[in-house]
Every structure is written in structure tokens, then in C-alpha cells.
Amino acid sequence: MSRPRGRRAIGLAGALILMMAGSLVAAPQASAAAVTATCTKTSDWGTGFGGQCTVKNGTTASIAGWKVEFDLPAGTSIGSTWDAAKSVSGDHYTFTNVGWNGTVAAGASASFGFNGSGAGWISGCKVNGGACDGTGGSGDTQAPAAPxxxxxxxxxxxxxxxxxxxxxxxxxxxxxxxxxxxxxxxxxxxxxxxxxxxxxxxxxxxxxxxxxxxxxxxxxxxxxxxxTQEGPGPGPGGKKVIGYFAQWGVYQRAYHVKNIDTSGSAAKLTHINYAFGNVQNGRCTIGDSFADYEKAYTAGESVDGVADTWDQPLRGSFNQLRKLKKKHPHLKVIWSFGGWTWSGGFGQAAANPAAFADSCYSLVEDPRWADVFDGIDIDWEYPNACGLTCDTSGFSSFKNLMSALRARFGSNNLVTAAITADGSNGGKIDAADYGGAAQYVDWYLPMTYDFFGAWAAQGPTAPHSPLTSYPGIPQQGFNSDAAIQKLKSKGVPANKMLLGIGFYGRGWQGVTQKEPGGTASGAAPGTYEQGIEDYKVLKGRCPANGTVAGTAYAHCGNQWWSYDTPSSIGGKMTYAKNQGLAGSFFWELSGDTANGELISALKNGLG
Incomplete structure (x- = not known):
């Protein structure tokens, strides 16, 4: 679950802060009837850069696919890529469309972006086999053989x-x-x-x-x-309510385990996912030892009103979770590993799944806190696909990893996974064997939020957590229903999936259009990070005044925000029940009001 997926904004939008117009080459006049490509630097921070290539169809007929290729000098490379499939041979890079953006109508264009390292820039650009400036054409008239x-x-x-x-x-x-x-x-x-x-x-x-x-x-x-098979009814939905507790919330946010209790949320939750443990060198490791088990709590900060002593064997959030479970015996706590920032070690873990599973079991079952945790959650962003970095461990790597974890943790511990919700054709769900891995997990948490946000600084404005598609959605397959249906089609049972809800909003500023699809000048201001804000702040600062695709949005002044409200959550819970899902989960607890307004709507909606 990575979030705050604001860390995604650091990885993607953060690369777009310094805008500049570094065009590919000073090209001759392009042919009026040619497919061309223009590549520019969108940012440059000395040791790296952000880039974008735009394929323009200057012909009189639509094209049904495109391929852009170029060379990079030694010492310069491209890492994360979006809206294109990347392949590399030495210093030669090739990018092809990803299905949904392959058909380009006459006069239209398609773009893809990337982040790179090094001081160099591209040369020898070709599109569909011809020069990127349109002088020369591809010369390819031979059709492929039949599949x-x-x-x-x-x-x-x-x-x-x-x-x-x-x-x-x-x-x-x-x-x-x-x-x-x-x-x-x-x-x-x-x-x-x-x-x-x-x-x-x-x-x-x-x-x-x-x-x-x-x-x-x-x-x-x-x-x-x-x-096709016979169509069974969806069956009754489950009532799991899972909330993420972010370890860093104990710092600037001053949100502690005690707040889960005083807000009334503990009584409504069935499970808490503790985020995050780190993944380093293919092993599970501690994420933040001070927040996890070293921080001393005063009597006023503690769940049971008893202060920590200097010599007790376990302090921090782990000890507070132990106290919370004692007060609410129905609660289960799962330790989540990875997240957007700490997913880099999973590729190495996939090379030796058994050793990874052993390291995780030893850490989760450490005698100091073994009674606190009831299992492990894996948040790998993303197997065999690109997130903060690009993983190339293969289609079966995720299945193999989950198989090893189940074998090591056994049937008495929970094994779960937060996974991509990219339901686009050729997208991240298609990149890994989520269907094959489903047999090893108790449930999946598809991250059905952060589909759109101000990492696309100029918009178009769009709800970050649309339940369904809608006319004008910026990218097909980027909605909750598309993800759920695709996972079902891969063989993932409905009762092994939960619907994800964000307890925060994403927003732009410089927006004049109330409805979705407007242009913007950049990310709206946020308390902790640009472009993102807690629900508890937005409900008063920028109240919702519209809905689209089952999600609320708000236009106030020159800002445009999308976020879920108690009303929209009610509709989403009806969807979860009708689909036969196991329940719902959310990121994360500190975004709710002091009296648990959103979790109450979620719990009541599931019944």
C-alpha cells in the first residue's frame, strides 16, 4: 500500500518540478504526412532527468501501434517508465505502446514518460522504423506471420x-x-x-x-x-474491515495507537496492518526501530494509561498494539513489508524465496513481539513491473514468493498481499501471476486508489479513486471495478479480495472547471505534501460539491480535489457486497476524523 502514495508523487511528480524544454534534435522540416516523435526533457536535476516522448500521427489514417527507439551515451540510463513498454539492449532503448494507447487516430498523438540518471541525452531517434523527424519513413511493407x-x-x-x-x-x-x-x-x-x-x-x-x-x-x-462457465450469483459479501497504521504517524502527525481506541475505530476494525517493515538485500528487516519498539510512552499517551519504564523489554508502537489487542481481543495485527519506498529488495528476495521467507518468519516471530502479530502482509510495488524502480524478476516471481511464505508461516498465520489495481490491457495485473498466487494468500488488498493525481501537474483533473469508468477518464482500466473484474478473470476468488478506500484526497490548483477533466497549474497545497490532504482537513476546507464514478470531488476557489466521503463510501460498500468481496480496507487511520467518521461509514456499509 505504499502510501502515503505521496511517496509515489516523489517518485513520479517530483521528477517534474523543474520544467524545461530540451527537445531531442534540431530536426529538418518533417513530412506533412508522416508519423513523428518528439522527445524532451521535462526536468533536469544534474545527476538525472525526467523525459517525455510524444508520437504524432501526421498521416491521414489511424495507426495501430508505435515503436520509439534511440541510443543513450555511456553513463546515462533510463529507469522507471510509464505509458510504454521498455526493452534495453546495451545502450539502445526501445519503447512500444502498451495496448490502450497503441491506436493513434490521424492528427492525434500519444505520449510516454520516463526518469533517467546521468548527464547525457538521447540520439539516433526512430519511430516505427523511420527517423523521428519524419524524413525517411520506415520502408517496412512486410507483414508478420500469423500467431x-x-x-x-x-x-x-x-x-x-x-x-x-x-x-x-x-x-x-x-x-x-x-x-x-x-x-x-x-x-x-x-x-x-x-x-x-x-x-x-x-x-x-x-x-x-x-x-x-x-x-x-x-x-x-x-x-x-x-x-464460458455457468454464472453463479455473487454471494454475500464479507465484513472484514482492515486499516493501515503508518509507523511514521507517531512523529509529525502525532497519531498513536491510542488514537485507534479513542476514535472508536478499534471496535470497528477486524484487522490492523502495521506499515511498514523494510525489505533489504532480499530479507525482511526493521523499518524504524524507534517508532516500532524503542519509543517510551507516557501514561497519557498509552492505551491503558500506564507509562513505559526505561528497562521494560518492549516499548514503542509494538507494545501499544499489544495493549490494544488486550483491550480489544477480536483484533488481529498483521505486519506489512515493503511499500512504495521499500519495495526495492523484493527482486533479490525473488531469487531465493525460501531464504526470504525464513528471514520474515524470524522477524515477525521474534520472541519480543511474537504475540503482537498474527501474520505478514507483502506490499511489493510491483512484481515484474515498474514502480519506484523497475523489477524484472519474471511473471512467476510473485507466485513463488507467496508460496514460500505460506510454506514457512503455515496455516495458523495470515499471509496477505497488497497488490496493484492497474486493470488496463497489458498493465501491472497482467505482469505477474496473481491468479496462481491466490491459492497461497488469505486475501488480496488491491490498491484501488491513486489512479490519478497531481504528478500529472497540468491535469486533467480526475478522481484518484474512481469506482467505475466514466466518459473522459484519462486512462481506461484505471478504476476499481476494472481491477476487480480483471483479477476475477485471472482466477482470483471474490472472497479473497477487499475493496480499497483512501482516507485522503488528491488535488490540483489553478483549476477553473468544476467538473473533472479540467486543466491545472500544479499540485494543490497540502499539510505534509503537495497534492495530498487528509479527509479530516478537506471536509471543512473544501467540501465536496459533485460526484463522478462513485467518488466525491470538490471545486473551491482555484483548487480541485477528489476524495471519498461517508456517502460515497456507502455506495462503494454496496458494490463490495454485491461483488461478493471479503470486505474493505483503507489507507490510513490518521486521515479520518477524531470520531472515526469514515470508518463508521465503511463498517455500517458492510453491515
């Missing part, structure tokens, strides 16, 4: 999963179009796809075609016919 061995790898009552053998091409395949009958159902960059939105007990025929960067399309693959 082979199309087959079904799974099905539910509303989806069919497909896989096929890669097609060959004289230059390179950039995308695959999946057809349901004669209807284009999906476009992906890999050799598998899941087609959703199907009817129960219905036969469908599928084929796949390959495309290259020049837009040449292969013949169709073999056809495969699949009949």
Missing part, C-alpha cells in the same frame, strides 16, 4: 483467458489484436490476454492477428472456440 497455437488457458462465467505462440516479423512485432468473432476485443503487447465482459454459458470464437510498428497486419491465427 500460432492459439489456445484457451482458463475461463469463468464472464471471461476467457487466451495464449498463443509469438509471431515472427522481419523487423519486429509490436502488438497483437484479439478478435471475438469479427469484433476487436483487446490489443496487447504480450502473448496472452483475457477477454472480459462475456455472458455465462455462451460459446465464443477467438482469433489473433499480429502487427508490426509500420502497421502491417498478419493473417489470423487458428480459431479457438470456448464456452
Amino acid at each position: 500460432g497455437n492459439l489456445r484457451s488457458t482458463g475461463k469463468t462465467s464472464s471471461s476467457v483467458s487466451l495464449a498463443w505462440n509469438a509471431a515472427t516479423d522481419n523487423v519486429g512485432v509490436t502488438a497483437y489484436d484479439v478478435y471475438r468473432g469479427s469484433t476487436l476485443a483487446d490489443t496487447v503487447t504480450g502473448t496472452s490476454a483475457t477477454v472480459s465482459g462475456l455472458s455465462p454459458s455462451t460459446a465464443y470464437s477467438f482469433t489473433v492477428k499480429a502487427r508490426d510498428a509500420a502497421g502491417n497486419t498478419s493473417p489470423a491465427s487458428n480459431a479457438v472456440s470456448v464456452t
Whole structure:
């Protein structure tokens, strides 16, 4: 769960603070009927930079895929990338569309961004095989061969999963179009796809075609016919209520374990996730020893009104959680490891899952606090995909890691995972075997928030936690329902998923349009970080005056914020119940009001 996902803003938007216009090259006049690409530095901080490339379709017909490639000098490299798939060979970098942004209409454009290190910049830019300035064209007229061995790898009552053998091409395949009958159902960059939105007990025929960067399309693959399963009802929803307690809240926020009790939240929670333990060198380690188990609490700060002594074996939040559990015996506490900032060690952990699991078990079951914790939560952002850094451990790495944790922790401890909610075609859910790993976890926490925010400083304004899609949404697949449905299609049972809620808002300033989709001048001011603010502050400072996609938003002065209110949470809990989910979770406790206004709405909504 990384948040404050404000740490994401540090990783992404923070790279956009220093704006400058470093264009790729001083190019000759481009052809009026060509596909071009322009790459600029959006920021430069000496030892690194942020960049963006924009592909412009200057032809009179739409293109069905694009590929941008260039070279970097020695000592310069590109790390995190968004809105494109990256591959690297030495100093040569290739970026291809990610499915949803592959089709570019005549006169339209598509962009992708990246962060890099080093002082150099790109050279030898090509788009779809031709020069980026449009002088030369691709010269590629040969279509790929047809994909082979199309087959079904799974099905539910509303989806069919497909896989096929890669097609060959004289230059390179950039995308695959999946057809349901004669209807284009999906476009992906890999050799598998899941087609959703199907009817129960219905036969469908599928084929796949390959495309290259020049837009040449292969013949169709073999056809495969699949009949979807019968459609069971969603079943009753569960009533788990899980809240994250952020260890750093004991500092500037002055939010302590005692506040969970005095707000009335402890009585409404079923589980607390303690965030975070660190992951270093492929091992579970302590995140903040002072906050975790060293800080001495006075009688007034303590859950039970008893002050810590200098010589007691356990102090800090761990000891306060022990006292909270004694006062509320129904509560379970799970130690969460990773998060946005501390996910870097998971790639190394995936190389030796058993050793990682052993280290985690030894730490969670340390005799000093073994009675405090009831299991482990893994927050890897993101397996085989890019977060703060890019992981390349492979599609099966997450499944292997969770298997090792279950084997080591056994059936008497909880093993859970906070996972991506990127439901876009070819997105982060598709990058790892979440379906295969589901057998090893008690539940998943899809992070159905932070879809949009002021890391896109100029907007468009959009709700950071939309429940569903809506006309004008900046990116398809970035909504809660898309994530839940995609995970279901991968074989994740509904009763192993919880719906995520943010107890905070994300906002822009310099906004004149009340409705979503407006432009902005940058991130709105926040108490601890630009562009993000607690609900308890926003409810009074910028009250909600509109809703979109099941989420509230507010336009006040020149600021635009989106956040969940008790009313919108009620609607989302109805969705969770109708989908048969296990309940709901939220990030994080200190964002709520002193009397637990949001957690009350969440608890009441689940019934």
C-alpha cells in the first residue's frame, strides 16, 4: 500500500518540478504526412532527468501501434517508465505502446514518460522504423506471420483467458489484436490476454492477428472456440474491515495507537496492518526501530494509561498494539513489508524465496513481539513491473514468493498481499501471476486508489479513486471495478479480495472547471505534501460539491480535489457486497476524523 502514495508523487511528480524544454534534435522540416516523435526533457536535476516522448500521427489514417527507439551515451540510463513498454539492449532503448494507447487516430498523438540518471541525452531517434523527424519513413511493407497455437488457458462465467505462440516479423512485432468473432476485443503487447465482459454459458470464437510498428497486419491465427462457465450469483459479501497504521504517524502527525481506541475505530476494525517493515538485500528487516519498539510512552499517551519504564523489554508502537489487542481481543495485527519506498529488495528476495521467507518468519516471530502479530502482509510495488524502480524478476516471481511464505508461516498465520489495481490491457495485473498466487494468500488488498493525481501537474483533473469508468477518464482500466473484474478473470476468488478506500484526497490548483477533466497549474497545497490532504482537513476546507464514478470531488476557489466521503463510501460498500468481496480496507487511520467518521461509514456499509 505504499502510501502515503505521496511517496509515489516523489517518485513520479517530483521528477517534474523543474520544467524545461530540451527537445531531442534540431530536426529538418518533417513530412506533412508522416508519423513523428518528439522527445524532451521535462526536468533536469544534474545527476538525472525526467523525459517525455510524444508520437504524432501526421498521416491521414489511424495507426495501430508505435515503436520509439534511440541510443543513450555511456553513463546515462533510463529507469522507471510509464505509458510504454521498455526493452534495453546495451545502450539502445526501445519503447512500444502498451495496448490502450497503441491506436493513434490521424492528427492525434500519444505520449510516454520516463526518469533517467546521468548527464547525457538521447540520439539516433526512430519511430516505427523511420527517423523521428519524419524524413525517411520506415520502408517496412512486410507483414508478420500469423500467431500460432492459439489456445484457451482458463475461463469463468464472464471471461476467457487466451495464449498463443509469438509471431515472427522481419523487423519486429509490436502488438497483437484479439478478435471475438469479427469484433476487436483487446490489443496487447504480450502473448496472452483475457477477454472480459462475456455472458455465462455462451460459446465464443477467438482469433489473433499480429502487427508490426509500420502497421502491417498478419493473417489470423487458428480459431479457438470456448464456452464460458455457468454464472453463479455473487454471494454475500464479507465484513472484514482492515486499516493501515503508518509507523511514521507517531512523529509529525502525532497519531498513536491510542488514537485507534479513542476514535472508536478499534471496535470497528477486524484487522490492523502495521506499515511498514523494510525489505533489504532480499530479507525482511526493521523499518524504524524507534517508532516500532524503542519509543517510551507516557501514561497519557498509552492505551491503558500506564507509562513505559526505561528497562521494560518492549516499548514503542509494538507494545501499544499489544495493549490494544488486550483491550480489544477480536483484533488481529498483521505486519506489512515493503511499500512504495521499500519495495526495492523484493527482486533479490525473488531469487531465493525460501531464504526470504525464513528471514520474515524470524522477524515477525521474534520472541519480543511474537504475540503482537498474527501474520505478514507483502506490499511489493510491483512484481515484474515498474514502480519506484523497475523489477524484472519474471511473471512467476510473485507466485513463488507467496508460496514460500505460506510454506514457512503455515496455516495458523495470515499471509496477505497488497497488490496493484492497474486493470488496463497489458498493465501491472497482467505482469505477474496473481491468479496462481491466490491459492497461497488469505486475501488480496488491491490498491484501488491513486489512479490519478497531481504528478500529472497540468491535469486533467480526475478522481484518484474512481469506482467505475466514466466518459473522459484519462486512462481506461484505471478504476476499481476494472481491477476487480480483471483479477476475477485471472482466477482470483471474490472472497479473497477487499475493496480499497483512501482516507485522503488528491488535488490540483489553478483549476477553473468544476467538473473533472479540467486543466491545472500544479499540485494543490497540502499539510505534509503537495497534492495530498487528509479527509479530516478537506471536509471543512473544501467540501465536496459533485460526484463522478462513485467518488466525491470538490471545486473551491482555484483548487480541485477528489476524495471519498461517508456517502460515497456507502455506495462503494454496496458494490463490495454485491461483488461478493471479503470486505474493505483503507489507507490510513490518521486521515479520518477524531470520531472515526469514515470508518463508521465503511463498517455500517458492510453491515
